[in-house]
Amino acid sequence: MTNPLLRNLLPAALAATVAVACQTVQTTAGGTVGVDRTQMMMVSAQEVEQASRQQYQQMLAEARSKNALNRDPAQLQRVRTIVSRLTAQAGAFRQDAMRWQWEVNVFSSDELNAWCMAGGKMAIYTGLIDRLKLSDDEIAAVMGHEIAHALREHAREKVSKSMVTGLGVSVAGALLGVGSAGQDLMNTVAKVTFELPNSREYEIEADRMGVELAARAGYDPRAAVTLWNKMASASNGGPPQWLSTHPSHATRQRELTEYSARVMPLYERARR
Structure with missing residues (x-):
């Protein structure tokens, strides 16, 4: 039989824990494109990053076992060169990201x-590079967009929102540090990263920051427009499933054109 005192105290203790755990943060500086929204977080960046590292290693091991990892050395080097130039500009939004692995x-x-x-x-994925015949500028556009999601800690924010809307045993365990919280968090991180599409708000932020990262790295930010045109064409006029809640194609094309024009001075400076 449940102790009545414990039954009465647990909700109050959990509510207090939630209140303490919840914090308002500003993950990035605004940059030239003006991203300045504050975010509510209920889980630490360190916990989400650890869960992500574990999930990533599992995915690499699975791909390696299927001979589906880095099969083309030249293509791998091309991608890594582009990404290294992009990540070298991460400090424009947050200095601590310069120390990320x-x-x-x-x-x-x-x-x-x-x-x-x-x-x-x-x-x-090779399908994105090969099927769409991406240029270096277009690879920079898509990877700059994805890097922006990490800089803004959208996965952490989505995990936090899921904890608020689905406050149950596993969440209570995560907050109170008991049970299989580590595995629960890893599963949740995987779900919000790979299964749940990003909100329009997240996508606008990633679009804006992505074109700025590309421009600062010396890649033509206007390639973001050609990239999404290719994506729409390859998906019969609409985005692929993993982009299902993104802005409409026409809206995205208009906004990316605007963002690109705003960061063109950064691109021109980087190309000198």
Whole structure:
């Protein structure tokens, strides 16, 4: 039988824990493009990054076992060169990101996909590069966009929101440090990263920051427009499933054109 005193105290203790755990943060500086929204977090960056690293290592091991990891050395080097130039500009938004252990690998898959997990663990799929015949500027556009998600800690924010809306046993365990909280968090991080599409708000932020990162790295920010045109064409006029809640194609094209024009001086300076 449950102790009545414990039954009465647990909700209050949990509510107090939630209140203490919840914090308002500003993950990045605004940059030229003006991203300045504050975010509510209920889990630490360190916890999400650790869970992301563990998930990433599992995915690398699985791809390696299927001979689907970094099969083309020249393509891998091309991607890593582009990404290294992008991550070298991360300090424009947050200085601590200059110390992240950035890593990118190429997965052999026909999917039109790319992603960047918390803490800078990335992948791009051969389907995206080969099927769309991406230029270096377009690879920079898609990877700059994904890097921006990590800089803004959108995965951490989505995990925090899921904890608020689905406050149950596993969440209570995570907050109170008991049970299989580590595995629960890793599963949640994987779900918000790979299964749940980003909100329009997140996508606008990643679009803005992505074109700025590309421009600062010396890649033409206008390639973001051609990239999304290719994505729409390859998906019969609409975005792939993993982009299902993104802004409409027409809206995105208009906004990316505007963002690109705003950061053109950065691109021109980087090209000198």
